[in-house]
Amino acid sequence: MTIPQICWTAAVLLFLVLELLTPSTLIAIWFMAGALAALLVSIICPVLWVQVLVFLAVSIAALAITRPLIAKKVKPDFEPTNADAVIGMRAKVTAAIAPDEPGRVFVNGLSWAAASQEELAEGAWCTVQAITGATLQVSAEATEKETVTV
Numbered sequence: 001m002t003i004p005q006i007c008w009t010a011a012v013l014l015f016l017v018l019e020l021l022t023p024s025t026l027i028a029i030w031f032m033a034g035a036l037a038a039l040l041v042s043i044i045c046p047v048l049w050v051q052v053l054v055f056l057a058v059s060i061a062a063l064a065i066t067r068p069l070i071a072k073k074v075k076p077d078f079e080p081t082n083a084d085a086v087i088g089m090r091a092k093v094t095a096a097i098a099p100d101e102p103g104r105v106f107v108n109g110l111s112w113a114a115a116s117q118e119e120l121a122e123g124a125w126c127t128v129q130a131i132t133g134a135t136l137q138v139s140a141e142a143t144e145k146e147t148v149t150v
Contacts, residue, residue, distance in 0.1 A: 004048055008039035008055075026070060034059030086112075086128050091138060093124045105138060112136045 001009075015032035022028070038055035045051070086107050094111060097103035097120040105114040107128060113135045120126055126138040 002042065002046065004042045004046070004051060005039060008035050008042055008051070011035035012039060026067075030062040030066070031055075031059050033062045083131055086136065087130060089128050090141065091126050091128055091136070093120045093122055093126060093138075096120065096122045097126075097138070102135060105136060107136070114138050116140070 012032055012035045015028040015035055018028040019026070019032060034055040034057075037058040038051045041054045042051050089107050091105035091107035091112070091114070093103060093114070094106050095104040097105075097114055097116045099117050099119070102113055102115045103120065103122075105112050105126060105128075114126075114137075115132075115135050116126065116138050118140055120138070120140055125141045127141055128136050129139050130137040
């Protein structure tokens with residue numbers, strides 16, 4: 001075994017161990033493929049720059065091709081909180097909201113800071129679209145319903 005072959009073998013093992021130490025993140029698997037390809041090329045071609053070029057090309061190609069496919073399958077764990085339950089609910093504006101000035105809304109028995117891209121007068125009804133930090137992102141309802149209580 002030549003010195004480059006020993007180095008590429010060590011690189012394959014290093015990337016394998018790194019991948020095993022970081023489960024479900026897929027950080028080093030592509031570089032392991034590149035190192036393995038470079039190891040195979042080192043058997044045929046002793047020129048180091050060719051081996052490095054193969055390592056880079058295979059690593060980048062493997063990353064570019066498989067990362068988007070794997071990203072669709074592996075999703076980070078997301079645990080909804082109780083606060084997420086208000087998304088989609090109707091809320092009553094208790095302090096007027098303007099695009100440049102947050103106000104307050106009452107929803108699900110709680111008063112929340114709220115922001116909107118449109119003006120909402122006090123007493124108007126709105127719908128919770130999202131939560132950013134501790135602020136609800138709301139939008140005006142198409143029709144206001146007086147009979148619903150919150």
